[in-house]
Every structure is written in C-alpha cells, then in structure tokens.
Amino acid sequence: SNERILLEVEILRLCSTWADTDLTALAARLAGLERKVAEGVTVTVTEQVSDGAVKKEKPKAKRKPPALPEDKENLQKEWPLLRNEIGDPILKSKLSCVEIGFKEDDNVYLVCEYGALADMVQKYLPQITEELEKATGKTFQLQTLEKAAYDQWREANYGAEEEAASDENDPEWASIMSGYFPEADLEP
Structure with missing residues (x-):
C-alpha cells in the first residue's frame, strides 16, 4: 500500500545485477550496453576471478592523435x-x-x-x-x-629580435619616401 516502498524496491531491482535472471531481462540489459557503446559511452567491464570475486577493470581512455x-x-x-x-x-x-x-x-x-x-x-x-x-x-x-x-x-x-622602426621616427626613411613621393601624405 506504500508507494514509496514499492518505488524503492523497484529501483533496487533495477540496480542489482543478480535480480534479473530471465533471458528477456538479460537481452534488454545487453541492448542497453550496446547502445551506450555505440554512443561512445565508456562501460566498465567486470570479469569473474577464479575465487568467485568480481574484479572491475578500469575503462581505457581513448587517446587523441598527437598534434602535428x-x-x-x-x-x-x-x-x-x-x-x-x-x-x-x-x-x-x-x-x-x-x-x-x-x-x-x-x-x-x-x-x-x-x-x-x-x-x-x-x-x-x-x-x-x-x-x-x-x-x-x-x-x-x-x-x-x-x-x-x-x-x-x-x-x-x-638572435635578438629587432624592434621595427617607426616610420615617423626614422628621418632617413622619411627622406627617401619624400623623394619618391613628394606630394604623398606619409602617415600610417
């Protein structure tokens, strides 16, 4: 009669790996994992160790190609x-x-x-x-x-980088330019 308890029990059932033993539930979980892998989500894989304990492997991060x-x-x-x-x-x-x-x-x-x-x-x-x-x-x-x-x-x-000389402060440059372009305005 308590809806909260029913919800909590259902959430526990969904989260637990041991609760679903029928083939349709396993097929649904497998389809969900395949969908996640296709989307690029990294999934941790667990494997059974000889003493019965479950060992989790860290997901391997995909490396990006080196920069050119x-x-x-x-x-x-x-x-x-x-x-x-x-x-x-x-x-x-x-x-x-x-x-x-x-x-x-x-x-x-x-x-x-x-x-x-x-x-x-x-x-x-x-x-x-x-x-x-x-x-x-x-x-x-x-x-x-x-x-x-x-x-x-x-x-x-x-070597040391030379600073670019300003046209305004370089009298030699201004003299040369005024010789070639006497009527031109030489402002930058």
Missing part, C-alpha cells in the same frame, strides 16, 4: 579563445598571463610571465591537456616555462 606542427600553429593562433573557454575561473585567470611557445622539440610550452605562475600552471597541466584535447581533438605535450627563460633561449638560438 600545423596543429601547434593553430593552437598558438587560437590560444586567446581557447583559454577563455575553460570553465574553471581560477585557471582561466592564471592562463590570461600565459602564451604559447615552441622550441625544437615536440613540446608545446606554456610561457608564463613569471616563475611562480609557471609553478601554479604546472599543477593544472592535466586539466589543460584535457581541455585542449576536447577543443582540438589532438594530444599536446605541454610544459611550463618562465618567459625570461624562453626569451633567453630564443635569443641564444635565433
């Missing part, structure tokens, strides 16, 4: 958008001071403004990797690096 050089370049271009899509507000604020950099290895470097930030971001690498895999469908090998160390490495390998 063009994927890394796309990541660098899309980084400002990708870091804003991260749900964790603390991580999102930390990543606002992080840029993407590369060296001559297969890693993608999260170049942090200062050393303490690099240490903080290091703790979030698994979460960042997972978010990037979801967004891009590729696996990236991430490492953190302080900006000063990255800039020092770039300068040692590629």
Whole structure:
C-alpha cells in the first residue's frame, strides 16, 4: 500500500545485477550496453576471478592523435579563445598571463610571465591537456616555462629580435619616401 516502498524496491531491482535472471531481462540489459557503446559511452567491464570475486577493470581512455606542427600553429593562433573557454575561473585567470611557445622539440610550452605562475600552471597541466584535447581533438605535450627563460633561449638560438622602426621616427626613411613621393601624405 506504500508507494514509496514499492518505488524503492523497484529501483533496487533495477540496480542489482543478480535480480534479473530471465533471458528477456538479460537481452534488454545487453541492448542497453550496446547502445551506450555505440554512443561512445565508456562501460566498465567486470570479469569473474577464479575465487568467485568480481574484479572491475578500469575503462581505457581513448587517446587523441598527437598534434602535428600545423596543429601547434593553430593552437598558438587560437590560444586567446581557447583559454577563455575553460570553465574553471581560477585557471582561466592564471592562463590570461600565459602564451604559447615552441622550441625544437615536440613540446608545446606554456610561457608564463613569471616563475611562480609557471609553478601554479604546472599543477593544472592535466586539466589543460584535457581541455585542449576536447577543443582540438589532438594530444599536446605541454610544459611550463618562465618567459625570461624562453626569451633567453630564443635569443641564444635565433638572435635578438629587432624592434621595427617607426616610420615617423626614422628621418632617413622619411627622406627617401619624400623623394619618391613628394606630394604623398606619409602617415600610417
């Protein structure tokens, strides 16, 4: 007569693996599992061990393909958008001071403004990797690096970057251009 008890008993029956012994119930459970697998849901598999105990195996996570050089370049271009899509507000604020950099290895470097930030971001690498895999469908090998160390490495390998001279402050450039285009307005 108590509907709540009937509901609780039915829920227990649905949840238990031992309650359904007839073939139609087993076929229905099998069809449900097949549907979940077809949809991409990972299902844990249990196997019977010799002493009668049930042993659960962890589902194997599907790995995404490794990132190619063009994927890394796309990541660098899309980084400002990708870091804003991260749900964790603390991580999102930390990543606002992080840029993407590369060296001559297969890693993608999260170049942090200062050393303490690099240490903080290091703790979030698994979460960042997972978010990037979801967004891009590729696996990236991430490492953190302080900006000063990255800039020092770039300068040692590629030389110092020259800053582009402003046309307004370069009298030689203005003189040459006024000789070729005397009536042109040379404002950028």
